[in-house]
Amino acid sequence: MGYPPELFADQFERARSFGWHAVAHAGEEGPADYIRQALDLLRAERIDHGTHLLDDTELMERVARDGIALTCCPLSNLRLQVINSMNEHPIARFMREGVTCTVNSDDPAYFGGYVAANYEALAETRLSMEQLVALAGNSIDASFADDARKTTMRAQLDSWRTAHGF
Template identity: 35%
Template sequence: MSDPSGFAVPSPTGPKIELHVHLEGTVRPATLLEMARRNSEALPARTVEGLADLYRFRDFDHFLKAWILTTHVMRTEADFRQVVVDYAAEAARAGAVYLEGIFSPWFRVHRGVRVEEIFHGYADGAIEARERYGVEVRLTPDIERVLPVEAAMEVARWAVRFADRGVVGIGLGGPEVGHPPEPFAPAFALAADGGLAAVPHAGETAGPVSVRGALDALGARRIRHGIRAAEDPELMRRLVDQGIVLDVCPVSNLRTRSVASLDDHPLAALLRAGVACSLATDDPAMFGTDLETEHAVAAGLGARARDLYTAGVAGALCDEPTRTRLRRIGESTDWDTVERAARDASAAASARFGGGEGAW
């Protein structure tokens, strides 16, 4: 359902903007198994329950291995289109009005998928998502930090080729420790020349130096995660002064052991310092989360839904007419009611993710 402005009707828990969601990581286990069957691809588990067991991560590296072992089953243009549409339906039920979807084309191309199928599938899915659910979707392909520079340049070239099909930025993902951002500066410069913004991951499992590198070497427009910036007051001041939005994903950080517990999460400290933080699920199917849950968790950490939405508007890589419509949705929202709903849900969410691994 959508309103006359063309956006999804907000849920009772308020409108939401999600700037950090890996589309491959949105596919729920039952759909993943279906894709594996129709594409004759093997998964490390044959049941929904088996995949759920696989998603009990020891640390970030274990998560990456599981991600690679499962997402390869997506092979066709129809698969990629379905991924976007399915997640738009899920996110719309939680009140999402705008999404920026991440995907990793190199992993697919490396396994023999044509790059055109990947980009056209996701782009067509974005169009269908808006038509069916009123959710605006933009695309931000990722460069993997494990790639040699020339391969990273190729990903940037692909992204620029599809700038007229909803690609608005380019990211940097994968194992952060041992893979600093600086070597990828040429690829991000190429993307910038093609009109794409830099939205790299940084400051998730590596410290403030990673965030500084993303800003200085890559010209980051926004930082995905960035939570380790809380360790450096000077860096936080810089983020505030430059208006850099962080895409924060609390449940993801807990599930990958980037933080030991929700009580240890830096979101509250970042907000106290004035850093603008949007909120996102990262890989919701793999982390057992969704947008409603993330907002309940964030409320328990002291975040206000109004501020998270405002940061999302500021950080979105959209055209100005879309940004204006997003602002109008925010201005028409009864945020007091939304805040009460979030606070009511926060205790249950905190109990779920504070109860040890069995609660996940």
């Protein structure tokens, strides 16, 4: 909040000159327009959080269409009071709308949970095991790993899913 992406355009341009990927923290506490700015001005490839994407249907359609992944951190969103309860977290809605979401931790010692705890918190809502497995698959697909590594990780996930009947 109060730090629009435009303030960081030069830093993102410099990072790109080194061949680095662009991922921007946007739309958690700040407005949906920060997500738009992150995409347009910073040329972000992924958006950290993006919770306020809910406030802009047109932007949500764009993010879904363009395959921009959201790295969601539910426990962080709860601790920062972006949501009032885990049942309010928009990840299920994002998935229904075709937005690629992943489950992540955000400063786990401060926000109270590593990745597994974030999955557990989502599992206690109405997300099905199939949805949780899809989120894990999205994490592979949205990663910056090379294709060979993604193939290996996908095979491991598929093996786990088959072994557990999902």
